[in-house]
Amino acid sequence: MAVARLVNGVVVELLDPTPGRYPEALIELCVPAPAEVGISWRYDGAEFAPPVAPPPTVTDLLQHAAAQRYIAETRGITVDGVAVASDRTSQAMLTAAVAYLQSSGAPSVAFKGLGGFVMLTAAQVTAIALAVGAHVQSCFATEAALVAGIRAEPPTVTTLAQIDAAFAA
Incomplete structure (x- = not known):
């Protein structure tokens, strides 16, 4: 399972939490993320949701x-x-x-x-x-x-x- 680095509740990066791969302090700031989660998904503190596509122009x-x-x-x-x-x-x-x-x-x-x-x-x-x-x-x-x-x-x-x-x- 990957961990998600968030900025304002939006996934900006997915990291491999394998020990030694990234600084432990960085991993501690991340949230465990299910496999389907991707960049731009939203996290409300409890669950992830896919990004909402903007309406067509x-x-x-x-x-x-x-x-x-x-x-x-x-x-x-x-x-x-x-x-x-x-x-x-x-x-x-x-x-x-x-x-x-x-x-x-x-x-x-x-x-x-x-x-x-x-x-x-x-x-x-x-x-x-x-x-x-x-x-x-x-x-x-x-x-x-x-x-x-x-x-x-x-x-x-x-x-x-x-x-x-x-x-x-």
Whole structure:
């Protein structure tokens, strides 16, 4: 078992109390500490408690909302049984496929979904492109609502967990 050197009730150092390793006078000023105790833990004279993380800043919350939106936006969706990627490249490819079908009059295109190649009609490609577009817009709308809540006075979004929950659906 280690001993904790405290300053104002906060662990600043953990020492090995083996005789001769440190001056005895220093060890006597320390408190025996369980193995899980670490630097910055608090000690109230009876028990140790882990440090309390400060609440996230507005910048932390805004960055987390943007990151979670991007993850949700690009995780892909399933449309009529076809698993479709929704990353930025796939969004552009869908837009190009719709434009190609509209301009060429071709009845169908070969399209590579997450499950492999499929032949899709113009109506199917358009439906998939619209579904991906709606998915992307939903992700941005969720982020916009979170940003409004983060910046509200008083703020209604104050934790990373609230952001995670908003994108979990």
